[in-house]
Amino acid sequence: MNQVAPLEEIARFLRHIKRGALSLALVWVIWLLAPILTPFVASLMLAWLGDPLVDRLEAAGRSRNTAVLLVFALMIVLITLALLILVPMLQSQVTTLVGALPAMQQWLLEGAIPALEKRLGFTAAEWMDPQRIIDWVRSHWQAAGGAAATVFGYLGRSSFAVVTFVVNLLLTPIVTYYFLRDWDRMVERVAALIPRDHIGTVSKLASESNEVLGAFMRGQFVVMLALGAIYASGMALIGLNLGLLIGMVAGLISFIPYLGATTGVILAVLAALVQAQGVDIKLLAGVAVVFTVGQLLESYVLTPRIVGDKIGLHPVAVIFAVMAGGQLFGFLGMLLALPVAAVANVLLRYAQERYRSSELYAGHSAIIVPAGVGDPPDPLTPVVTEEPKKS
Template identity: 85%
Template sequence: MTPLPALDEIARFLRHIKYAAATLALIWVIWLLAPILTPFVAAIMLAWLGDPLVDRLEAAGRSRNTAVLLVFVLMIMLIALALLILVPMLQSQVQTLVAALPGMQTWLLEKAVPALEARFGFRAAEWMDPQRLIDWARSHWQAAGGAAATVFGYLSRSSFALVTMVVNLFLTPIVAYYFLRDWDRMVERVASLIPRDHIATAAKLASESNEVLGAFVRGQFVVMVALGAIYATGMALVGLKLGLLIGMVAGLISFIPYLGATTGVILAVLAALVQAQGVDVKLLAGVAVVFTVGQLLESYVLTPRIVGDKIGLHPVAVIFAVMAGGQLFGFLGMLLALPVAAVANVLLRYAQERYRSSELYAGNAAVIMPAGVTDQIHRLTPMADEKSKRP
């Protein structure tokens, strides 16, 4: 393979530097605009989810505007139906929780705290005396003043965040409608900007990314709803009063591996202890059975059949992606974490194929082979080595 001239090598290096700088600048702009980008990202995801159905309606003879309007109305009706069903149920659960709060306080102060004090040898009840807390605050008034300022600052930010959330709830469907209407046009414009000598590779990667994202997002949504229903129904059957609320919370956060089940188990055990005013072995065993059955169904039935293995992300990678996205970009980062990780996984697989067919990997005898051939060679190589060792 003839080496490139030095000037071409320098030009290529500078071009890579330029691309890296542009990528970093884009990430910086996203970080700055993260608070206002959330409704737009949510709208793009809704448009992406609804576009296949719009395309089917167009193929059936309807115009783009009519198809978009039908799909948009269908999505709104589904959301409204879910709210009509879930809001009264959640309201009942919240009322049950509020009614149980005095009993929780009594059980905590009269049973749980004394038992912990006797077990571990510390005096927790003293720190729950209001007068002692007031005296402690007076003796540390400067720190208390700083903490109060921090708390009030957080409350003011939270109030602003609440207003922003309400605005986003109304803004997201409006933006989603326009994205859905112009989806094909936007895709064509993005495709027109891709260099012509890379269009085939870009189309292949985009198709694989779309397939992975579709399998994961649509499948994971179904798994979340199914797990929420399983947990809520199971805990209601075993007699846990707050089972519906806990089951829904555990189901909604089950897209993060093991976090949904772990959170649900902790909340369910605490609710069972408070409800029984102590240890009810039958109730705790029922909770354990519900979450065990839920995890077995998720691992061996729901995820393999609905989500499949197309995303190819290890659970540790999923947890890291969600935590990193939340740390860097807040809620927007958590919303984008798994789609970005899925697309990055597709790009990494492509980079691995290119690397295995490169001179760096194979040496001077490198042969450029189509994607997939290298994997077949690596599967066959151990078999050939094993046969050569036989007498």
Template identity: 60%
Template sequence: MERAPLEDIALFLRRLQWTALGVGACWLLWVLAPVLTPFVIAAMLGWLGDPWVDRLERTGRSRNVAVSLVFGLMALLVILVLVLLVPLIERQISTLIVSLPRYREWFTATAIPWLEQRSGFEISNWLDLNHLIELVRSNWERAGGVATTLLGYLSRSGFAIMGLVANIALLPVLTFFFLRDWDVLVERVASLIPRDHLATASRLAKESSDVLGAFLRGQFLVMLALGVMYGLGLWAVGLDLGILIGIIAGLLTFVPYLGPASGIILGVIAALVQYGDWKYVAGVLAVFGVGQVVESYWLTPKLVGDRIGLHPVAVIFAVLAGGTLFGFLGMLLALPVAAVANVLLRYAQERYTHSRLYAGDHPTILLDPAIVPVVPKAAAEPAANNNAEQADRAERETQ
């Protein structure tokens, strides 16, 4: 039965309304990105801390006490990172800047001639390392470090300073309120869902939360553990830039093979430039070999498991696309959106495999565990009659 023209027009207008609503939401997100950034960060921190608050509540503590304990622990971790990690990274970068002449000499005198000899290409004509290294070094020395560079950039804009200070001041306040009222917010959102779709929406929301939580919590712990392991291992080998290389390799661990590959390349180059001895190169390879064994057989199975469902290529694309469209806010929202999209795609695949389009008009019904096809009654009666006749014939022949 064909639809009336008025029904087609109404359907088109509804689709047009939803499209306009989606475009308007994206435009509003793009315009309000600087304002929404602290709210998104605080919401993610509140979502990550809510399970710990619920655990403390189950032990008999009140919601406010549990929120205060979790919030205090999170603040302590942030302070420790700022106090310990930031000065350490700045010292490592300063060491790298001081060592740039040695790296330049090694590349121009050893690495590039070796590559040219084996590849047959004149690489030195296309790459002016002297100019690049001197440019980086002069800019770094003029800026005086990471902190001075950042402050110098911000000092050129009073509004940027005010916005940064406001966001930093708002972040702990918003995080505390999100932690305290997270369950209330979830209940209010659930109350707006149509009752007929509440079960499906709850299932999809739980799966999205499990996927994103497993990725963020598990992968963050793996990155942290490997970064510490690589950094301390390379430092024990004797590399001046070992901690910086270990941090870079740990941060890139969320992409399979990219983290250890980049760490090995940087570590081998640092060992050759600093010592020129293959003994230290073997030490670098041993550090990353032990790290890969620990990651493959203990860290990833224990901390991440098989609950992720997010392919590394999808993660990279989501982060890059979000950053291109909405800046830093888009990078923050990339992983949650990718997790939800992944769950929705699995749900769509599930619905498709149960649809008539996939199964056809006459699907074969199988019985489990025997896996015996159900034969229609019309076909079963002749088969039963034939079996009875064969049994009678066999009995008469026996007699």
């Protein structure tokens, strides 16, 4: 018996090492394939969002293929309507922005830069002289050549990125349809791979993760749209010409705590300064009021009522997850960051429960209390319940 226990410990340790190695290999493969995985991940999310409605239609008596076609058509119609409404509005805003560029340049050269020169005591206007710029480039031609190579390389990568974006955009609806059609079959195949002695625990964690992800994805999407509408309508009311564009940008990136509001305030203040050709206290005060009201509504009305407290993610954890995902896997990492963080939060809560019920946490000084006996004398002392022995 004494020799069996160490062998079991060694075997368990080797199994842990094997699982860790497989996990690292999986992460490495995802990192390598990140540039082509984006449409598949986006399609997987869309299929996951649409599957409950497909199941309801199936329960109402329709076939799986009919239900999938109806839900897929509904998705296409909603996206098309959104584009038909938003694209003309954005086009108008972009036209306004392009038309305001000469006024922006004039204000920058004749108003902002002279004011900064006067306050800070340096001369910046001479650097706006084209001949001076040409002379500076000639004197630093080697560095300029390296910078030019970097810029052209970036433009080449950007052109390839545009082509990739178009391909992904065309590929996403096709993959979404197949994921929706075969969703239940894929879930069954994944469930069949789970070891039978862990099926109960995995099912419980999967159900809880699904609930958390559903609350986050659906709720956060509604909050983003609501904030975009609040910011855009508010800045339109105060008379900011680019208010719609700025409000939509601030709303779409509001899933990162405080980033949407901060970005919106900076862009709105710059737009207000350019539009007024200086400091307009009334316009700037209007911007402050709009974003203050938006943040108050998000904090005390929208997020508590729509998202709720099921996510349990601290704002710092959200910011770190998005930055880490973007750093490791690019856009795919940013797309997966918050869902992965929500699931990881569920797993961490489960690990905490296991730890608190383990001997490592309870220690050897735990009081053994038979089942059915009253409370222990000291509430701070860990308790291990002992079932009564059968006679």
